[in-house]
Amino acid sequence: METRARRRPRDPEATREVILEAAGTLLAKDGPEGVSLSEVAHLAGVNRGTAYQHFETREKLIQAAVDWASDKLFRAAFGDPATIGERRIEEVDIAGMTGRLTQFAMDNPELCRVWLMQVLSSADPARDPFWREYCGSLERFAASDLAVPGVDAEVLSVINLAGIFLWPIWARAHAETDRGRTVLARRFADECLRLSMYGSLRAEAYPGIAERLRRPRAPAAASSASPAAD
Amino acid sequence: METRARRRPRDPEATREVILEAAGTLLAKDGPEGVSLSEVAHLAGVNRGTAYQHFETREKLIQAAVDWASDKLFRAAFGDPATIGERRIEEVDIAGMTGRLTQFAMDNPELCRVWLMQVLSSADPARDPFWREYCGSLERFAASDLAVPGVDAEVLSVINLAGIFLWPIWARAHAETDRGRTVLARRFADECLRLSMYGSLRAEAYPGIAERLRRPRAPAAASSASPAAD
DNA sequence: CAAATAGGCGACAGTGCTGTTCACTTGTCG
DNA sequence: CGACAAGTGAACAGCACTGTCGCCTATTTG
Numbered sequence: 282m283e284t285r286a287r288r289r290p291r292d293p294e295a296t297r298e299v300i301l302e303a304a305g306t307l308l309a310k311d312g313p314e315g316v317s318l319s320e321v322a323h324l325a326g327v328n329r330g331t332a333y334q335h336f337e338t339r340e341k342l343i344q345a346a347v348d349w350a351s352d353k354l355f356r357a358a359f360g361d362p363a364t365i366g367e368r369r370i371e372e373v374d375i376a377g378m379t380g381r382l383t384q385f386a387m388d389n390p391e392l393c394r395v396w397l398m399q400v401l402s403s404a405d406p407a408r409d410p411f412w413r414e415y416c417g418s419l420e421r422f423a424a425s426d427l428a429v430p431g432v433d434a435e436v437l438s439v440i441n442l443a444g445i446f447l448w449p450i451w452a453r454a455h456a457e458t459d460r461g462r463t464v465l466a467r468r469f470a471d472e473c474l475r476l477s478m479y480g481s482l483r484a485e486a487y488p489g490i491a492e493r494l495r496r497p498r499a500p501a502a503a504s505s506a507s508p509a510a511d
Numbered sequence: 512m513e514t515r516a517r518r519r520p521r522d523p524e525a526t527r528e529v530i531l532e533a534a535g536t537l538l539a540k541d542g543p544e545g546v547s548l549s550e551v552a553h554l555a556g557v558n559r560g561t562a563y564q565h566f567e568t569r570e571k572l573i574q575a576a577v578d579w580a581s582d583k584l585f586r587a588a589f590g591d592p593a594t595i596g597e598r599r600i601e602e603v604d605i606a607g608m609t610g611r612l613t614q615f616a617m618d619n620p621e622l623c624r625v626w627l628m629q630v631l632s633s634a635d636p637a638r639d640p641f642w643r644e645y646c647g648s649l650e651r652f653a654a655s656d657l658a659v660p661g662v663d664a665e666v667l668s669v670i671n672l673a674g675i676f677l678w679p680i681w682a683r684a685h686a687e688t689d690r691g692r693t694v695l696a697r698r699f700a701d702e703c704l705r706l707s708m709y710g711s712l713r714a715e716a717y718p719g720i721a722e723r724l725r726r727p728r729a730p731a732a733a734s735s736a737s738p739a740a741d
Numbered sequence: 742c743a744a745a746t747a748g749g750c751g752a753c754a755g756t757g758c759t760g761t762t763c764a765c766t767t768g769t770c771g
Numbered sequence: 772c773g774a775c776a777a778g779t780g781a782a783c784a785g786c787a788c789t790g791t792c793g794c795c796t797a798t799t800t801g
Binding site: 561 | 776777778779780781
Binding site: 310311312313314315316375376394397398400401402403404405406407423426427428429431432433435436437439440442443444446447448450451454455468469471472473474475476477478479480481482483484486487490491493494 | 540541542543544545546605606624627628630631632633634635636637653656657658659661662663665666667669670672673674676677678680681684685698699701702703704705706707708709710711712713714716717720721723724
């Protein structure tokens with residue numbers, strides 16, 4: 282992160298942080314199996330031995346970096362995890378949360394990439410704290426009278442998060458300037474809202490689908506437009 | 512792939528295929544930087560030297576495997592790339608394509624993971640043929656009178672594909688049985704359709720958002736519910 | 742201020758992977 | 772049948788990375 286000035290001033294906390302940050306950056310670039318402790322130490326401007334003092338093995342460093350990313354994500358979306366219990370009761374501001382998350386994703390695409398990749402590789406994504414909280418929020422929202430009836434919160438969580446975290450990567454590749462990225466962030470936010478408000482299909486044009494959705498879990502109606510699920 | 516039976520029958524095409532398949536599997540597990548040619552050769556039941564005969568370097572093998580995954584995806588969604596030009600004219604069956612893709616993703620989650628990771632790491636995702644075709648289809652759909660007005664096809668493509676490809680991973684982790692997975696596939700398809708038809712917010716409850724969407728690209732309305740994009 | 746502590750550093754052995762070469766076996770095709 | 776191409780096995784140098792050890796020195800503390 283900085284040009285090595287002979288010897289790092291003794292400060293375990295800061296050192297640990299700088300190592301985690303470097304690990305996060307490389308994790309986003311190469312994936313969990315692709316980062317070497319040597320690289321991380323070099324990027325962090327720290328001796329490899331120092332890194333081993335903070336994290337016993339490469340494996341544990343990676344894990345710590347992933348958890349660190351997840352925690353940052355959590356804080357960006359929901360604030361301090363310690364006080365989360367007290368705030369559970371208040372009204373769910375679903376649009377606001379989506380906005381905060383979208384903005385954060387735009388500002389920290391690497392972090393989101395790390396988190397996504399971890400979830401993609403995890404045998405049990407449901408154990409991730411951020412995921413649990415997000416999904417829980419959507420469930421509470423779906424149960425409220427602000428939501429359209431029939432929302433499947435779990436599925437919607439995957440769709441939302443996947444889009445929110447993938448979009449910035451797309452955007453980064455297409456906008457060189459900050460201004461351009463802001464425009465792209467706005468486009469995403471708008472389309473998210475539009476989709477949430479009105480969907481994408483003109484409902485009148487698809488009576489078959491409407492029919493199918495009216496009797497959930499029943500065998501698919503014989504409409505040419507409805508995808509067969511089995 | 513199979514228990515090595517002495518010596519592989521001479522068949523370059525099949526050998527190449529088996530190597531690519533093994534590479535794909537490992538790619539899905541470990542990411543591009545995480546697979547070694549030794550591992551691939553071992554899993555494919557092929558001599559390391561043989562692998563080097565088909566692919567000059569590790570790097571080229573990885574690239575070939577990624578392209579191979581992208582191509583399979585393309586075929587699953589759109590059929591033979593060679594004949595794609597002739598079929599461009601016909602009506603866009605957006606729901607049908609989504610259904611096919613969803614099913615394919617459920618059956619081949621590793622493939623989708625490979626593709627996703629590649630896109631996540633690529634500097635320019637727009638060069639991927641599958642992406643281009645998918646996005647193009649949505650654009651044609653958005654321009655038709657089957658779509659709600661104001662759809663941003665590019666954003667919607669990201670949202671759709673991200674969801675479609677991430678869901679199976681979630682599902683795999685949560686359903687042990689084929690039956691369970693079928694149910695989860697159905698849940699996803701239903702929620703996709705529901706979201707496409709009606710969105711998730713009760714439009715009447717969010718006049719601020721409706722207002723904002725009515726004048727696109729203007730500075731955000733001062734609604735507490737609308738996410739600030741800048 | 743001096744000693745003790747612990748954060749940080751450099752060097753080392755061990756391991757696994759890459760890319761290459763070479764001698765060898767065995768299907769397949771003209 | 773003979774030539775050639777596909778597949779095997781082994782060996783090698785070169786490299787990068789892991790994990791460990793002992794030394795150095797900034798900070799703390801008595």
